[in-house]
Amino acid sequence: MPFFIESNRTTYLPGDEHPNRTNLGVFDMLFVNEGTLHVAEENNRWTLTPGDVLILRPDSWHYSFKPCNEATVFDWVHFQAAGAWEETQGSQPGTLRGDYYTYAIRVPKRMKLSYPDEAKLIFSQLHEAAKSSSHGAFWDRQQRFLHLLQMMDEGWRSDAAKAAVSIAERAAAYLKLNYRSTISNTMLSEVLELHTNYITRCMTEVFGCTPQQYLLYYRLDQAKLLLIKTDWTIARIAEETGFRQTPHFSRLFAAHTGMPPLKFRKRFTT
Template sequence: MSDELLLTFRSPPLPFFVESNRATYKPGEEHPNRTNLGVFDLLFVNKGTLYVAEDNSRWALEPGDVLILRPDRWHYAYQPCTEETVFDWLHFQTVGAWEETENQQQGTLRGDYYTYAIRLPKRMRLTYPDEAKLIFSQLHEAAKNCSHGAFWDRQQRFLHLLQMLDEGWRSDAAKASVSVAERTAAYLKLNYRSVITNSMLSDVLELHINYITRCMTEVFGCTPQQYLLYYRLDQAKLLLIKTDWNIARIAEETGFRQTPHFSRLFAAHTGMPPLKFRKRFTK
């Protein structure tokens, strides 16, 4: 069951790199016993077998395996290494929301029209371990450098690693769902000022609307029409703050054909009518 766990981070803010290094254990040596470390501990085995536990879950990590240990649990070795074991470790943290769920369980954190849900497997076997080895080596070198430029180098390489993990675990079917959802979102953003029906969306994408809706719900947590509404309202917020246009023009510019309808939806979404929203953020 532990192998099916997913860690989800809603971004922004992005998780950030703290420190990393490569370690070698001789036969008889073992992973340290720690609790409430305060940072996520990502382990990647290059050689040998690493025997690691988190509370009551145990893993025997072999070459190519990645494991992410939580910052709020007890980590320890349930047995010493039986051969020379080489592994990379990396500590990272996030100031944003995160959760751990079973793979098939619907979590509470989802992406929407302006955020992204980074999903990382608790444990996975990398398809391209050599690429990971290179990234880790570069991270270790950058971690030794204290210059301003090294900070950006570390974070960029760390985000490359997260992207590889986020994309690598998905099945072909899951990757297809993400692709359909992203294509749908791109079309809705590009054409939000126009009337967009489900049948039009189906014709444009050449897919059944039920499949499109399922993909959007899985990836963004909403239907295509809900996504379109949220995006239109978000654009309306920007126009209320940035322009002195009247409400009727803003409604028209953001795809709403009737001003009263726009005002009702805006108030329901934000808790206040458009003019009050504008006054709250402008003088």
């Protein structure tokens, strides 16, 4: 999961501008309360007005392309993602994801929040928690930060996108429930009563992989758990996770994790 680092609320007076910096090392989320903020990242420029949220990359050049022409109040949050992340081009939101079989957090680069007053309150509470050094405050600010991400994750979806998400999640649920069995695209199509190409397009849009790739990644993850939690043979683990042949399982596992199953088990159990 992405994790919170620091946050605050800042006021710029007319003539002030956003700092010029490169490779900050953390994601920078900006939310405008009042006024107008002119921010650029590399060759992209945005003029942010009240209710706008923008997320800047940790590995790029950020700067102001124009000073503020009025008093501007905005919240900023620095956060980081321990797992892999990617920024997609065009209208699709970027993705903060762990392994492929898990839920992918999809947040837009820029969006207008539907509930700006609620967001202002969450940001205020987040800043207050960030000032405290108590143990409870640590969990408080992490939870409030994740609430923000949840708002953005749910807010980007148009009615058309919701249909794709629903279908992708239905397909994923079926694959997870039946991963020990052989599941073809035709079988999945019959179960969901939808065309194979449409299911594939929905899963690719939501999870970044096809149904068969999703099934493979999920099976491999279950194999990881069994390698760590049991003393079963590699052959039994392969069978329990839906692989018909042990050598085939071992090759796929090594390609996915960078090490064969036995080495994986020794690494995480000794």
